[in-house]
């Protein structure tokens with residue numbers, strides 16, 4: 001039988017371990033150097049002989065003290081060191097929380113990202129926070145957002161319902177980028193976000209039969225992505241920010257854990273969801289340290 005003293009020790013011990021766990025989740029894990037999450041796959045419709053290394057950075061959420069331009073510059077170095085053929089940025093460059101000691105201007109994070117280097121280039125899409133933090137774009141119901149302008153200013157193309165055709169080793173392929181699915185905040189008396197995404201229109205631009213890699217900030221589009229797309233890359237969920245035993249209690253997706261994190265294969269279609277680098281709402285990460293994606297195709 002447990003004595004009162006024993007109970008208090010146990011409770012006190014649990015309290016202390018809760019406190020240290022909390023300190024770890026708030027102060028330590030979100031600030032860890034990004035680890036490289038590696039995937040190797042040969043998705044459907046991918047040409048034999050086309051070896052392509054894609055490195056992806058998602059959900060940077062620049063703000064002080066958590067994601068400073070100096071820290072972004074370190075992520076850039078780490079991404080370049082992986083010797084990618086192409087680097088893709090999966091959206092949400094702006095702060096996702098008010099728990100900051102200072103903001104990072106778009107020009108500052110874009111300048112840090114301008115150090116990314118890959119032979120086939122650097123391409124980007126936008127995320128919901130890039131829209132939500134831009135009051136002028138919200139009022140207008142249209143872009144270009146401050147994030148788009150900042151990326152273009154450092155010569156990083158932004159794909160919003162747009163495509164780019166690339167070639168490597170004699171094989172052509174498309175990178176398609178979807179405009180954000182939650183871009184416009186609900187108006188007064190409304191409850192629904194308005195997306196600016198046009199999946200069919202985007203894929204129609206990828207005219208020939210060459211394979212397609214789709215960049216879509218929110219993974220919720222995935223059930224609608226046609227079979228012709230070899231691979232969809234997403235961020236947004238941060239893996240739930242807290243993930244234990246392959247389960248995330250809170251996921252900003254109407255599909256819950258289905259697309260919360262990692263490599264998902266459904267009906268022969270492939271989706272990879274990055275756990276991202278920064279965070280939103282609370283400066284917490286647990287069981288989901290910041291990550292850079294390295295995807296080797298072919």
Ligand SMILES: [Fe+2]
Nearest residue numbers: 092127128236
């Ligand atoms: Fe997001």
